[in-house]
Amino acid sequence: MAPAQNPVSSKHVAVIGAGAAGLVAARELHREGHSVVVFDREKQVGGLWIYSPKAESDPISLDPTRSIVHSSVYESLRTNLPRECMGFRDFPFVPRDDVSRDPRRYPSHREVLAYLEDFAKEFEIEEMVRFETEVVRVEPVNGKWSVRSTKSGGFSDDEIFDAVVVCSGHYAEPNLAHIPGIESWPGKQMHSHNYRLPNPFKDEVVVVIGNFASGADISRDISKVAKEVHIASRANGSDAYEKLPGNLWMHSQIDVARGDGSIVFENGKVVYADTIVHCTGYKYYFPFLETNGYMSVDDNRVEPLYKHIFPPALAPGLSFIGLPAMGLQFYMFEVQSKWVAAVLSGRVTLPSIENMIEDLMLSYETLDALNIPKRYTHKLGKSQCEYLNWIAEQCGFPHVEHWRDQEVVRGYMRLGSQPETFRDEWDDDELMEEAYEDFARQNLITFHPSRFLESGR
Numbered sequence: 001m002a003p004a005q006n007p008v009s010s011k012h013v014a015v016i017g018a019g020a021a022g023l024v025a026a027r028e029l030h031r032e033g034h035s036v037v038v039f040d041r042e043k044q045v046g047g048l049w050i051y052s053p054k055a056e057s058d059p060i061s062l063d064p065t066r067s068i069v070h071s072s073v074y075e076s077l078r079t080n081l082p083r084e085c086m087g088f089r090d091f092p093f094v095p096r097d098d099v100s101r102d103p104r105r106y107p108s109h110r111e112v113l114a115y116l117e118d119f120a121k122e123f124e125i126e127e128m129v130r131f132e133t134e135v136v137r138v139e140p141v142n143g144k145w146s147v148r149s150t151k152s153g154g155f156s157d158d159e160i161f162d163a164v165v166v167c168s169g170h171y172a173e174p175n176l177a178h179i180p181g182i183e184s185w186p187g188k189q190m191h192s193h194n195y196r197l198p199n200p201f202k203d204e205v206v207v208v209i210g211n212f213a214s215g216a217d218i219s220r221d222i223s224k225v226a227k228e229v230h231i232a233s234r235a236n237g238s239d240a241y242e243k244l245p246g247n248l249w250m251h252s253q254i255d256v257a258r259g260d261g262s263i264v265f266e267n268g269k270v271v272y273a274d275t276i277v278h279c280t281g282y283k284y285y286f287p288f289l290e291t292n293g294y295m296s297v298d299d300n301r302v303e304p305l306y307k308h309i310f311p312p313a314l315a316p317g318l319s320f321i322g323l324p325a326m327g328l329q330f331y332m333f334e335v336q337s338k339w340v341a342a343v344l345s346g347r348v349t350l351p352s353i354e355n356m357i358e359d360l361m362l363s364y365e366t367l368d369a370l371n372i373p374k375r376y377t378h379k380l381g382k383s384q385c386e387y388l389n390w391i392a393e394q395c396g397f398p399h400v401e402h403w404r405d406q407e408v409v410r411g412y413m414r415l416g417s418q419p420e421t422f423r424d425e426w427d428d429d430e431l432m433e434e435a436y437e438d439f440a441r442q443n444l445i446t447f448h449p450s451r452f453l454e455s456g457r
């Protein structure tokens, strides 16, 4: 990356969203000397982590007139990774001396929200946020960006910014499984986005589609009150069939749903189910974005995007934080934001449009050569550290710490091998120790690491 030729300049930047991504983007932009306005339609910071007992009026979120609820958090949700590796680099997510807080290594969703509120307070970010203000249109105008927003009372405003950083999240627009015959199937359906509590499934036979983080959690949550829970997963082979402990069964994916209420799995088994719960992920969705056809979302690939952040011909005025799916979410938001802030100030320059497009085409060719479906374009999985370290190098940020990388690897292995107990029984004390020693060395914690290591369970 070539050093900037021009003097560092301050820009007027709009950030859409005050979730984890928007909060750290605002901090990094502000630190770099930009003036920042953050828009969020919620009343408070935290995004996805603001639990709402209310779900959307349409349980599968297809009705375009439904009431929108942003959060997908369910009452029993605890983090799916250890807290040490979840936090921002210079603001570790460690237990607080406060009885109202959750000190566990895999804390509840409330503790994550409290951490984000602490972060916003520490870096005075709330002052930059316009709450209850929805961005309804973003478009390029004469080299700048026009942003139209609507206040909850209905008042609408058009403003001009030098740049827009999109941090609107991508866990609010459900993706439903395609099930042959579902039109005539008489049962109820729900997407995990609208799942909150198991009570409505009492004594029911439930089919849960999907068995990654949410699917594994929700099927076990429901099994506490339901008669039977059958998990259908396309990750299983077509003959897969296994009785799990309790009232749970594991199957292949669904072959067909029938008008008599039955669900037929590819393994040939048949169950008469009351409800199907789709734990089948989400779609990228940017209803406010107007780029005259330059950008699109096709089969869940947002394109064209250089390094999942910059649309080449619209960069650096438009950028996206948080698109890739990977374990180190908050860390990724932080490093991506540092790069965007540095590019906007002119301290770091991007390659030419042609070179960015060439790089992008090469990345698509690599996916094709590896037979990775288009819908997984933004799923980085094992290459997450390579990606994060590459961005870090662009803006002079250190590489991912050894313990952080390994906690994710070992954490996901545990999630696969011991889905019921991975949050309370672990085998990587040495990584936790390395993390706390690292925090202590940098004076990021005020207590001796041994205190937490003794009482973290």
Ligand SMILES: Cc1cc2nc3c(=O)[nH]c(=O)nc-3n(C[C@H](O)[C@H](O)[C@H](O)COP(=O)(O)OP(=O)(O)OC[C@H]3O[C@@H](n4cnc5c(N)ncnc54)[C@H](O)[C@@H]3O)c2cc1C
Binding pocket: 016, 017, 018, 019, 020, 021, 022, 039, 040, 041, 042, 046, 047, 048, 049, 070, 072, 073, 074, 078, 079, 080, 081, 086, 133, 134, 135, 136, 167, 168, 169, 170, 171, 214, 288, 321, 322, 327, 328, 329, 330
């Ligand atoms: C069920 C579930 C569990 C998860 N568990 C973990 C975990 O344990 N650990 C982990 O690291 N990650 C987890 N994740 C991933 C999680 O998404 C990220 O950690 C992170 O919180 C996402 O932050 P974000 O800022 O990108 O999006 P969000 O938190 O969704 O924030 C986006 C914000 O943008 C606002 N917004 C959207 N559109 C507009 C608009 N047009 N105008 C104004 N405001 C707008 C929304 O109101 C929201 O506040 C989980 C995700 C899900 C769905």
